[in-house]
Amino acid sequence: MHIIVCVKQVPDWDIPPSSFKVDEAAKRVTPPAGVAAVPSQFDTIGVEAAMRLKDKTPDAKITIMSMGPEAARDVIKHSLAMGADEGLLLTDPLFEDLDWYQVALVLSTAVKKLEDVDLVICGRQAVDWDMGVSGSGIAELLDWPALTIGKDVQVNDGTLSVERVLMDGFETVEAPLPAVATVSNELGEPRYPKLQQIMQAAKKQVTIWSAADLGLNEAQLGPDGRKLTLERLYVPQSDAQCEMMEGDTPEEMAQNLAKKLAEAKLI
Amino acid sequence: MAHAILVVGEVADGALAPITAEMLGAAKRLSDGGTVACALIGPDAGSNAGDAIALGADEALVADNPALAEYNTDAYMQAILKLTEQAAAPVILFGQTNIGRDLAPRLAFRLGTGVIMDTVELAMEGGRLHGTRPCYGGNARAVHVVQSDPQIVTVRAKSQDPAEADASRQGQTTNVDIQIDDSAIRVKVTDRKGAAAEGVRLEDADIVVSGGRGLGGPEHFDVIEELAGALGAAVGASRAVCDLDWRPVSEQVGLTGKVVSPTLYIAVAISGASQHMAGCSGSKNIVAINKDPDANIFKASRFGIAEDFSKVMKPLIEAVKQERGS
Ligand SMILES: Cc1cc2nc3c(=O)[nH]c(=O)nc-3n(C[C@H](O)[C@H](O)[C@H](O)COP(=O)(O)OP(=O)(O)OC[C@H]3O[C@@H](n4cnc5c(N)ncnc54)[C@H](O)[C@@H]3O)c2cc1C
Numbered sequence: 001m002h003i004i005v006c007v008k009q010v011p012d013w014d015i016p017p018s019s020f021k022v023d024e025a026a027k028r029v030t031p032p033a034g035v036a037a038v039p040s041q042f043d044t045i046g047v048e049a050a051m052r053l054k055d056k057t058p059d060a061k062i063t064i065m066s067m068g069p070e071a072a073r074d075v076i077k078h079s080l081a082m083g084a085d086e087g088l089l090l091t092d093p094l095f096e097d098l099d100w101y102q103v104a105l106v107l108s109t110a111v112k113k114l115e116d117v118d119l120v121i122c123g124r125q126a127v128d129w130d131m132g133v134s135g136s137g138i139a140e141l142l143d144w145p146a147l148t149i150g151k152d153v154q155v156n157d158g159t160l161s162v163e164r165v166l167m168d169g170f171e172t173v174e175a176p177l178p179a180v181a182t183v184s185n186e187l188g189e190p191r192y193p194k195l196q197q198i199m200q201a202a203k204k205q206v207t208i209w210s211a212a213d214l215g216l217n218e219a220q221l222g223p224d225g226r227k228l229t230l231e232r233l234y235v236p237q238s239d240a241q242c243e244m245m246e247g248d249t250p251e252e253m254a255q256n257l258a259k260k261l262a263e264a265k266l267i
Numbered sequence: 268m269a270h271a272i273l274v275v276g277e278v279a280d281g282a283l284a285p286i287t288a289e290m291l292g293a294a295k296r297l298s299d300g301g302t303v304a305c306a307l308i309g310p311d312a313g314s315n316a317g318d319a320i321a322l323g324a325d326e327a328l329v330a331d332n333p334a335l336a337e338y339n340t341d342a343y344m345q346a347i348l349k350l351t352e353q354a355a356a357p358v359i360l361f362g363q364t365n366i367g368r369d370l371a372p373r374l375a376f377r378l379g380t381g382v383i384m385d386t387v388e389l390a391m392e393g394g395r396l397h398g399t400r401p402c403y404g405g406n407a408r409a410v411h412v413v414q415s416d417p418q419i420v421t422v423r424a425k426s427q428d429p430a431e432a433d434a435s436r437q438g439q440t441t442n443v444d445i446q447i448d449d450s451a452i453r454v455k456v457t458d459r460k461g462a463a464a465e466g467v468r469l470e471d472a473d474i475v476v477s478g479g480r481g482l483g484g485p486e487h488f489d490v491i492e493e494l495a496g497a498l499g500a501a502v503g504a505s506r507a508v509c510d511l512d513w514r515p516v517s518e519q520v521g522l523t524g525k526v527v528s529p530t531l532y533i534a535v536a537i538s539g540a541s542q543h544m545a546g547c548s549g550s551k552n553i554v555a556i557n558k559d560p561d562a563n564i565f566k567a568s569r570f571g572i573a574e575d576f577s578k579v580m581k582p583l584i585e586a587v588k589q590e591r592g593s
């Protein structure tokens with residue numbers, strides 16, 4: 001079984017809201033200086049899902065696929081240290097400013113070129129734009145089923161089985177391989193690489209493919225190939241003014257709060 | 268009949284889902300004189316056609332094939348393709364629901380067009396739909412436009428004003444014959460479990476009391492439940508708490524949990540991370556109890572207490588009971 005896990009490199013999300021900055025003219029986020037980019041949170045959970053399958057079926061091969069700048073090699077390395085076998089870095093100046101249709105085009109074309117892929121695992125959404133369409137998009141472009149927002153991913157006799165997180169419950173769905181699964185945090189904590197694994201990861205192979213390697217051209221990946229444009233990016237302002245409850249003791253503060261809530265007719 | 272907008276309706280417990288009423292309200296506002304179609308999918312879905320029309324649909328497109336009783340990506344794809352063709356609308360609205368978040372991207376890629384997920388604001392400018400959506404964990408908002416037709420958008424619950432029902436509105440109901448090709452159904456649902464919902468539904472509650480990791484353990488949710496009980500409120504939680512299995516996932520408020528917009532949201536021992544606020548910032552009034560006076564949650568709050576919850580909650584429950592009793 002050959003499993004591809006799609007791992008995107010994103011700005012670190014674990015920063016105080018006050019250091020989150022947007023360059024409105026460039027319509028881009030400005031990451032705070034000195035804070036390194038990280039693998040998207042749900043994608044590391046995707047690696048964990050793949051590793052759990054490999055724990056049961058040790059001859060499964062896991063390839064980590066990331067599209068991004070040369071620096072995205074770091075997120076591949078982290079995933080390799082978690083136990084994945086190989087890396088595939090899709091990097092090209094033409095990949096720099098794509099919309100979601102084009103991203104799914106690039107990723108699905110790479111899956112096609114690999115030929116022997118049984119399962120593609122994606123995050124439910126990348127934690128930069130939170131769009132949550134690429135898993136379904138890759139599946140659609142490959143004409144494969146996609147089982148989305150999984151908390152448990154199993155493979156038995158060529159059948160993928162995913163327990164999906166619904167807004168009010170869970171459902172288990174099955175589909176024949178090859179297929180795409182997307183995963184959510186309910187799957188559980190991703191394993192943490194041990195020092196020895198980090199050292200081993202340095203020796204694992206990372207293949208690099210460009211747009212030309214994938215047979216994709218500028219017409220497909222340029223502005224004319226976009227389906228979606230970004231008109232504006234901004235930080236919403238909150239006008240809330242917090243009134244802190246006074247009081248010499250916590251009891252007094254609590255009583256003041258109850259009074260305020262009653263005065264405002266909120267309780 | 269070619270319409271300006273197709274709303275993909277949803278039915279819950281035999282009635283039109285609230286998100287559908289919201290989308291019909293938005294569609295009426297955005298259609299600029301054009302007509303609005305509402306797709307109703309599933310056996311008996313047609314019994315809601317009158318309601319859809321009263322809420323603003325000019326035509327209800329009914330696909331009442333028994334194979335569509337429960338959501339299945341492949342079966343619904345076949346139905347939605349046919350309905351999309353029938354409505355011939357340049358704009359398609361889905362709810363950001365179990366169905367919409369799975370089906371809308373799939374449909375967009377099948378039709379070779381774009382999709383904007385989870386929009387909270389919609390505007391028609393220069394004949395194109397502008398969709399505003401939270402991104403970067405709720406830290407930022409992006410405005411997108413789909414450049415090809417149909418322009419597919421999913422709409423977040425409680426983001427749009429529903430239309431007022433007008434029983435005298437006239438509209439047409441059309442049964443769309445859907446042939447389901449079983450050989451194209453690869454996905455099979457083998458099990459479905461609802462979350463055990465007790466008391467007030469979180470997303471409908473007028474007051475929500477939520478607890479966070481700062482409570483220190485699941486046993487300390489007793490004060491959250493007690494305050495919620497005294498207020499007739501629903502209980503919510505942060506993701507940290509759900510990830511720790513202190514509370515069920517169905518109580519999670521936030522980016523990847525539920526979106527709530529109650530009149531009063533009381534956050535206890537929750538730091539106020541942007542991803543949490545993404546689920547509750549639509550609340551009319553937020554009240555925070557957190558021992559850290561610099562916690563982010565206070566920045567979005569109307570009232571706050573900077574104290575240890577264990578010292579505040581019992582007296583607060585008592586005081587609230589007194590205020591409500593008097
Ligand atoms: C992609 C992504 C999606 C996410 N989706 C969600 C989501 O949907 N919902 C969500 O909630 N989070 C979500 N998160 C997680 C979010 O970033 C935060 O980690 C989470 O909300 C923190 O939960 P918390 O506030 O309960 O815990 P903490 O951040 O640990 O905060 C605990 C708070 O309790 C206070 N405290 C501690 N002890 C006491 C005491 N004795 N009395 C009073 N106060 C006390 C502390 O001062 C602190 O402010 C997401 C994260 C990512 C990356």
Ligand SMILES: Nc1ncnc2c1ncn2[C@@H]1O[C@H](COP(=O)(O)O)[C@@H](O)[C@H]1O
Nearest residue numbers: 006007067122123125126131132133134
């Ligand atoms: N540039 C990328 N490289 C690798 N995987 C990606 C990339 N973009 C998106 N993905 C995958 O698609 C998922 C959903 O992304 P999105 O649709 O952008 O929210 C992510 O969690 C990744 O698994």
